[in-house]
Each structure stands twice: as C-alpha cells, then as structure tokens.
Amino acid sequence: MNAWLVQDWCTPEQMQWTDLPLPAPGPSQVRVKVAAAALNFLDTLMIGGRYQERPPLPFAPGVELSGTVDGVGEGVGLTAGDRVCGLVPYGAFAQYACVDAAELVAVPQGVDLVQAAALPVVYGTAHHALAERGRLQAGETLLVLAAAGGVGLATVQLGRALGLRVLAAAGGPDKCALCLEHGAELAFDYRDPAWAEQVKATTGGRGVDAVFDPVGGAYTAQALRLLAFGGRLLIVGFAAGSIPEIPANRLLLKDLSALGVVWGAWRRRNRPAAAKQMTALFDLWQQGAIAPLVSQRRPLSEAPQAIADLGARRTTGKVLLIPEG
Known part of the structure; x- marks a missing residue:
C-alpha cells in the first residue's frame, strides 16, 4: 500500500x-x-x-x-x-x-x-464545547470565531440546531457569506478593526453568552471583552499561532469562565457518552439539521x-x- x-x-x-x-x-x-x-x-x-x-x-x-x-x-x-x-x-x-x-x-x-x-472531529468538538463544557441553553447567544473553517462551520450549524442565536466572525466577505449560508444570523469580518464593536452593538451592549475560540492570540482578549456577565470562553485551539494569557481579573469582574475543550481526550475517558454523542450527530445529519x-x-x-x-x-x-x- x-x-x-x-x-x-x-x-x-x-x-x-x-x-x-x-x-x-x-x-x-x-x-x-x-x-x-x-x-x-x-x-x-x-x-x-x-x-x-x-x-x-x-x-x-x-x-x-x-x-x-x-x-x-x-x-x-x-x-x-x-x-x-x-x-x-x-x-x-x-x-x-x-x-x-x-x-x-x-x-x-x-x-x-x-x-x-x-x-467526527469537528462536530464532536462542537458538541462537546456547546453541550458538555459551555452547557449552552436554547435562546443564548454564541459567537463563533474562525467560523468559516471546518470546526467553525460545524459549530455554527450545531449551535443553530440547538436553538442558539449564532453570530459568526471570519476573515473576509466571502467567508462571512459562507457562514450566513450555514446558519449564522449575522457574520462579522474580523479584518475590519471595528468588528468587535459591531458584535457588541448587535447585542445591545450586553455581550454574548459564549465565545467558541479556536484561534487564540489577540482574538482571545477581544473575545473576553465581548462576553456578557456570566459568559463562557470556550478555548478550542490556537490557530493564530500564539497562546494567550488570560487576565484573572477579567474573569472575576464579570463572573466569567474560561473552559478548555479537548474532545479527543474526553472521548477516550467517556466511551459510552461519546458513542451516544456520535449517534445524536448522525441523527441530526440525517434529519438535515447539520451537514x-x-x-x-x-x-x-x-x-x-x-x-x-x-x-x-x-x-x-x-x-x-x-x-x-
């Protein structure tokens, strides 16, 4: 071979x-x-x-x-x-x-x-982030960074299927349009220096309940500022190449949580739950809720x-x- x-x-x-x-x-x-x-x-x-x-x-x-x-x-x-x-x-x-x-x-x-x-990887990661780690409930607002990538689009689709209000951030108008095609309510071009303010304005100044962050770098600091009181930062990876330092005082001031999302290791430790997760994801696929x-x-x-x-x-x-x- x-x-x-x-x-x-x-x-x-x-x-x-x-x-x-x-x-x-x-x-x-x-x-x-x-x-x-x-x-x-x-x-x-x-x-x-x-x-x-x-x-x-x-x-x-x-x-x-x-x-x-x-x-x-x-x-x-x-x-x-x-x-x-x-x-x-x-x-x-x-x-x-x-x-x-x-x-x-x-x-x-x-x-x-x-x-x-x-x-398996992108939808398993998305499900673990939203359901297991973030414990997001229908009606809450989710911001997905790098939303036009594989795990980003999976999270956009799954968030919509779970009844969340899904906002997307991606690099460039074509990628933003793709996010809208896959279920995002709004998409923001983070090449625009004003993108974070635009997100905040969309929420009436309240902020979002959770940020799905596979990017890291300077985007994590912006994500923290966009979280509403009691919000959750879901740390998935560092595609930007640098691992950010998270100021503990920012978590304290708004009762925030910074949560690591590592689906592969969780899956190996929770085989029965992971098997049910995959069954649920295939069911959503066959129902047309995700693709x-x-x-x-x-x-x-x-x-x-x-x-x-x-x-x-x-x-x-x-x-x-x-x-x-």
Whole structure:
C-alpha cells in the first residue's frame, strides 16, 4: 500500500510518499480500507512535532478517517465490510490503516461514506464545547470565531440546531457569506478593526453568552471583552499561532469562565457518552439539521499541498484526501 510517512519532524512538503507492506491487525484492532482521510489543523502541528501528542517515528500522519473494515484481529465485534469512521491517534494518510476498534463508530446506511470522514472531529468538538463544557441553553447567544473553517462551520450549524442565536466572525466577505449560508444570523469580518464593536452593538451592549475560540492570540482578549456577565470562553485551539494569557481579573469582574475543550481526550475517558454523542450527530445529519461542508476532495498523493493550504488558512470547511486505487 501507499502511505505518507514522517521520518523526522518536518514540514508537509518533507513527508515521504512510501510503498509499505499491507499491515495486519493486532488484538482489538481492525484494518480499514480508507475511503477518505480528513484534514485537521492539528495535522500541521503533529507533522512538525509541535502537537501535545507525538507519535513514535516514523509514522503516517492523519487522525480522522472513514472506510470499510477489511480485516479484524482477536476480540473485535466488527466484521469485514462494516462501514466506519472515527478519530485515530495517527495513520489515516494511507490506503489502509490498522486502528483500535474502540476508536471507530458505525456509519449509518444512507450516509455517504467518503463524506462521513468530515464528521467526527469537528462536530464532536462542537458538541462537546456547546453541550458538555459551555452547557449552552436554547435562546443564548454564541459567537463563533474562525467560523468559516471546518470546526467553525460545524459549530455554527450545531449551535443553530440547538436553538442558539449564532453570530459568526471570519476573515473576509466571502467567508462571512459562507457562514450566513450555514446558519449564522449575522457574520462579522474580523479584518475590519471595528468588528468587535459591531458584535457588541448587535447585542445591545450586553455581550454574548459564549465565545467558541479556536484561534487564540489577540482574538482571545477581544473575545473576553465581548462576553456578557456570566459568559463562557470556550478555548478550542490556537490557530493564530500564539497562546494567550488570560487576565484573572477579567474573569472575576464579570463572573466569567474560561473552559478548555479537548474532545479527543474526553472521548477516550467517556466511551459510552461519546458513542451516544456520535449517534445524536448522525441523527441530526440525517434529519438535515447539520451537514458537513466538504470544500475539497483531493487525491491522497496531494496531501503535502493540501496540508500547507490548511495551515495557511486558505481553505474553508473540510478538506478530504481520497486514496487512489
């Protein structure tokens, strides 16, 4: 089989396209014939050794996939031919991947198997942020930063499905228009220096109940100022490249909460709850309440350029890599 390998911490362009033997699943594992691997911002970090989890070298990157079970190890309830998707530690950027069966969930009939690769990470993260960490209730106001990205659009859609008033912030008029198409009530271009004041004016000066923040950097300070009394800052990531320091006095003055959102680790510690979460998300998809936006389907061989585009924020929605052959 063909796979991309990281021999040493590197840039996407330095990965190696390699011919490898077909892997054999071990106990509690299955081998998946990959239908699609989805890109995530963490891929850019993991390849360079800058993510909090560092796989042993060499490794095939990629943490999100969909496909068909092709082989099973001992002690596995899945069978050959089962349609699955899931978050895996690494190994998705390959034609086949051996993964723990516990990492996978069934893809319902009627759901496109390739597109299913776009669901687990972004919608799982969005659901964990809004329902588990933020405990947002219908009628509350949510501001989503970087709302035109994969996790941003998922949060916009899910927030609307949960009955929230959803405001979006994104970079540029085209991205703002995309947010409106996917359910945001209003979208603000944060290239405009006045965007934060515009958000505040929209709420009548009260502020928003929660901010979904996958960006970090200077945007986090602006987000804190936009929170209403008792508001929640949902910290998802730091796509801007810098980790902000949060002044404790700002939390104290308005009874605010700053909450970390780490769906992957939560999922591993709460398997039954995570399984129910995935079932609920597939139900919402089949009802038409959410729908992953796949902006690009590219051959797996184009992974380096696709990852570079994602890291440079030249993409919207989710980008999928499709193995050839």
